[in-house]
Amino acid sequence: MQLIPCPWCGPREEAEFHYGGQAHVAYPEDPSALTDEEWAQYVFFRENPSGPFAERWSHSAGCRRWFNAVRDTRTHDLLAVYRAGEPMPEVTS
Amino acid sequence: MTFRKPTGGEIDRHTLLRFTFNGVEYTGHPGDTLASALLANGVHEIGSSVKLGRPRGIVAAGSEDPTSLVQIEAPFPEPMLLATTVELYDGLVARGLAGQGRLAPEPDPARYDAKHEHCDVLVVGAGPAGLVAALTAARSGARVVLLDEQNQAGGALLGVDEYLDDRPSAEWVGDIVAELRTTPGVLVLERTTAFGMYQDGFVLALQKRTDHLGFAAPAGVARQRVWRIRTKQTVLATGAHERPVVFADNDRPGIMLASSARTFLHRYGVLPGSRAVVFTTNDSAYCAAIDLAESGVDIALIADARPDAPARLATECAARGIEVRAGQVVTGTEGPGRVTAVSIGDTRIECDTLLVSGGWNPVVSLFSQARGKLRYDTELGAFVPGEELDTVRAAGSATGELDLNACARQGREAGSAAAAAAGFTPGGQVPLPVSDSRCTSRSGLVVWRVPGADDASFVDLQRDSTVADVLRATGAGLRSLEHIKRYTTIGTAHDQGKTSGMIAAGIVAEALGVELAEQRPTTFRPPYTSVSFAALAGRDRGELHDPVRVTAIHPWHVANGALFEDVGQWKRPWYYPKPGEDLHTAVLRECRATRESVGMMDGSTLGKIDVQGRDAGRFLDMLYTNMMSTLKVGRIRYGVMCGVDGMVIDDGTVIRVGEERYLVTTTTGNAAKILDWMEEWLQTEWPHLDVHCASVTEHWATIPLVGPRSRDVLAAVAPDLDVSNEAFEFMTWHDTHVAGVPARVCRISFSGELAYEINVTAWYGLAVWEALMAAGEKYGITPYGTETMHVLRAEKGYPIIGQETDATVTPQDLGMSWAVSKKKPDFIGKRSFARVENNRTDRKQLVGLLPVDPTVLLPEGSQIVETDRLPEPPVRMLGHVTSSYPSAALGRTFALALVRSGHERIGETLYVPYEDSLVPVTVTDSVLYDKEGARRDG
Amino acid sequence: MTSPAQPPGAHLPEHPDFLWDNPEPKASYDVVVVGGGGHGLATAYYLAKVHGITNVAVLEKGWLAGGNMARNTTIIRSNYLWDESSGIYEHSLKLWEGLEEDLGYPILFDQRGVLNLAHSLQDVRDSVRRVNANRLNGIDAEWVDPAGVKEICPIVNISPDVRYPVLGATYQPRAGIAKHDYVAWGYARAAHAMGVDLIQNCEVTGLETSGGRITAVQTSRGRIAAGKVALCAAGHSSVLAKMAGIRLPLASHPLQALVSELLEPVHPTVVMSNAVHVYVSQAHKGELVMGAGIDSYNGYGQRGSFHIIEQQMSAALELFPVFARAHLLRTWAGIVDVSPDASPIVGLTPVGGLYLNCGWGTGGFKATPGVGDCFAHTIAHDKPHPFNEPFTLERFTTGALVDEHGAAAVAH
């Protein structure tokens, strides 16, 4: 079980969090301007790397805040945690 | 005959414990394990092997034992325990196993629990290294947890009679434990096995709290506890296991690891037999031989595989009349069951015990689970921790170090380093003990097996896997240890290969002609030792398995005989049967009463979310398919929400409380999901929007009051409220008092009838419900449950999310194009409506179905076909029945269904396979009752 | 001491004395199959057997069948809701029924039936819907009430007083289990015997294309030219496809499983409960084999979070109180590649000669023969087999999903 450092509440057990998949996937400015292919990319397609991955978590049983993390999907080590809206920090894994 | 020494060991000879094994009564003493008590009684044959049915004895003294599997029968049946880890208690009934245990059919009466613990330094293992590590860390002020699987601290010291600092080692151990116990912030746990090491310093440990008490175990105390430990730093002082050497017929009872025999002697005062042969590849077995000889065991011979015997130890043996033969190996054994003779080359020696030592395997399971890399130590013939980790360090014989003084020093270094890494400065230095030990074992020879009858040379005694099996696997082309493990099943049994895994790897490397250093060891998977399912379930059983959520009015439902339906975690009244009523008769009565007079239900479980802020309307416009920003204050609108894929995810009403404030309702099951959905969009996509959401689901009790007489009932309890149709229009709300309590009353209807939804602070829910019951008594007010609610809405063609929808249904499919805004430039899901698949004309659409025979009730979930005769499978299906009920209002049965091109098929006859026939049904509009909507105004 | 007439496990078959060679990779192959798990081995086998294509290499980065094939709970069934799914899974089940003979290798395929429990009224509706659909698709399926559940599996607790009572179950009698390693080895042995090269410890590090067509794979053991390349890499599919510039709608998650020690027979069938995430059978030697729910986060570490196991245990004990003092012996995790609709992606790609088989989530093992056959057909003919035709990558654009996830919640 991972210990996830909520940017607000500090480290808490994974069971308190909800996973939100890839971070930094913006809702399209104007969906109606997109082709079906482009829209499908937004709806269904996400990065799925083996290695560092910028992803979203919500501290759902705590402060209910969404935040971002860079986590190595091979080791599950959290390399960085940052607040929603902040740019992805440089990480070394 | 007894093999118990008159003195010595950690047992209480003054107390007799009676126990039964394989149907025979024996006695033992407090401090015994089942294994030591059996050996004291001369019993070596425990069970039989799983595949070949060969007798199996006791090989080791601890949890690494590969053979002594027993079934506990009393006090309560428990399968597959090792006799070496079962502490003896009075009245124990057990039997040896043939590889399979038995589960008790009766419920386990014991309690189990879990506890969270946090520490700076966790030390696993209370042997010399662990004790020094724990005390070093404790003296620095760190919070320390020290765990050990035994019932007392000491580790390897428990199995020897050595002196530390010129006094019995137990005294040294006792002093350290005493100091630990009195140091604040230190927790010492015996009978506690760390069984898994996970991410970020998470260690799980199982504590056996009352097992050793047997029948005397107090009922209120959890029998076993799972400790969930979060630690900053860990010291693994997990020790080492002696390993055997494989030779022909090495599986007989009476063949035991030398150090284990020594442990039985010193810890339990038990002799393994009368006459023993010792077979070793290293020094440590000499000490066992000498100690046993001094206790009266006839040591017939020490066969040392090394070309030269160690001079000092050989001299000591000679002084005791023990013959030592260097360069000799055991080549076979005899015996009908227990060993009766051993062959060493051409020499045959009669004996009842064969003690074996093939060297030591550091216990690296947890280190490996912590993702520490292992390194093959050629001198030791074993894998050892191969790197330093930031938060995990090994100490003592777990590193391969076998000298006691050196182990203690490692413990001090590890304890100090761990405390420092956790942010603590050193306290008083723990003095290292000085040992007089005669035995060090680094000078061993690595011998995996003695060539001989391969098919009787057992590598894994529990799985009956032999050298021949290993060679057959390599001969079959297998190269990977994982493959060979699976081909031979070595290491997959109860002991998970604690003593066999390394040997198997060695034999494979020899067979393949590769270096062991190049072989990857097979993975050490948790748990280190087996853990009962019940311990892992802990207290999350029965009523605590998952929370039962109830409303403020719940006690009334219970008192009035409601049957309940599980909706998510909620218990909702399903229907309220009167004596003699079944579901259908009760629901017909509830429906009729509601449509003809007045009924009410507990709607408190509906999700309720307060949405506030300048952009609240804009926000809701994005979430709902229809327009919410144009809703006027005081009015209510029904809305549908879709996912980005355009499929319906929820529906409910939205009431506009103020210019910048809305209250939205969600379905019962989706309340939390929809609030999360809103927060996700607000926080991650639209933080610029001035909107805040708050759940008020449980703040309000919600009571739909439904039926033509609902206005009369409401008027009676809400004297301040003008309930006339003109003053209180459909889809509006008013704040007022109901039964003297501030209330918000919404005029909405999920039944087509005149109806009001009364919302009061939940504390008043029960009282207001009772007031409504009283006020409605003269109209025969009838409480109804979810089933009647479902029937009433189905008669009106209103879908239930999750029943009419299944994540493949759009608002258009539900016939709700009217609820999909054409004006809004965007809302969530809108873009998906333009996809190819969404524009097919043969999508499944919601329609009504009327069985041609009005008495036939279609089962929900029935499929629908086009023809009155079934072709051979696969049969083309047009859709399925989502809801089906007998209807009091319609005087017949009816159904709702999702049907391909359903809207175009209205009027057609389709067929529903039901049992052995095809039931003809007429497709209709989904609204079957009061199509004109005349009834909603009362 | 008890000594049963036939000790448990004594009846299990011995493995043959020869399985496969360990050749050096050749410079080129007609078809390179990436991934030496069940799907890769089955694909190679059917390529050779059905289509006569034997100049084939199966590249495995670790040891053969050491990924999900070695880690699954071996449940085999075909009672899926949608026509598309039941089509390919039933095709697979039919192949399972003849597989032992086909491969000439014991696979311990045991049609002991599978119960899928229903715990809520909506579960019941969904279950009945699926049973009816299955029957019309020619799949054996029954709805059984709680008493019927008890008859099939006497240790299930059907008391109405438990937190989530059993309201009934769907039952597929032809469903069952098989021994995963034996299946993989049976395919490997037979493929090898027909000339397929099985190359272990060979990790694919790159895919070479030229003019929109695949030409070679780069590996840890050198470059291998290939006429066609077929990806059967389960959890690693996204990483591999990306080497050819293809983005997949997949997320790789840990999926955990566990076994108990060996126990006398108590559990004669397979019981699955999606509502409480319990999937359990008793294997041939007597161990209870259980699958857990998928861990929520992406992960390639072959390890999950233990609280998932603890939750699963509490749910399992509600259903099977008799398991209280069974012991957890070993836990592990695989990496499952989950698609948005919980259905696989099997077919052609925008790169000529590159074929995709992924997204099986938790359904991969049971599909092994079926998808091996269909995928081999797809590769041989450069055209999908009718059974995998619906499972295109394009469906995520058109919206023609096969939503087993939302519709039936029986993706296991």
Place this chain on the structure above:
Amino acid sequence: MTAEPTSPLAGWTDRLAALAPALIVAERPYRSQLTVRVSDPDAVAAMGSALGVAFPPVPCTFSAGSGPFGDVEVLWLGPDEFLVVAPPGLQTEIEEVLRGALGSHRGSVVDTSAQRTTVVLEGPHVRDVLAHGCSVDLHPSSAPTGTCVQTLLARTGIVLQVTGADTFTVLVRSSFAEYLAAWLSDACVEYGVAS
């Protein structure tokens, strides 16, 4: 005709009392509770002044004090989210005052008085009991008096306040209150209470 209130744990009063002395447990029902969303420092300060209790500036803490509404606590729930807790019957007035203090700043005030109920726990075993289901480190060095965390207790969400050396306050969603009570009762069996 005036309806009388019933608290979520009304049916548990005796059973909870029977947990003493292992654990002294009591429901404190009907307290005024308002969920406040506010981030503007001026608005935060104004709200604090209006209540006579400064809002907690540090995450995972609460502040307490006395003012025009008597003894009031302000619990940190999130970076812009607070729970104002006051004696029973004041929610309407406090809501009005807080709205006034919020003025035109971004934020919201919602009466959530009945959304959660309050359970006060006391006794030498209180940390032990909570540690059976709560993964947060409650050691005084990590969770001193004044700590306020939202977390899980077994399978329910809670707001947990450390109010003294051996005293804690738990706020639990009303529909989960009976589960909490049953769970606490069961946990106390370990500490000598009859099961």
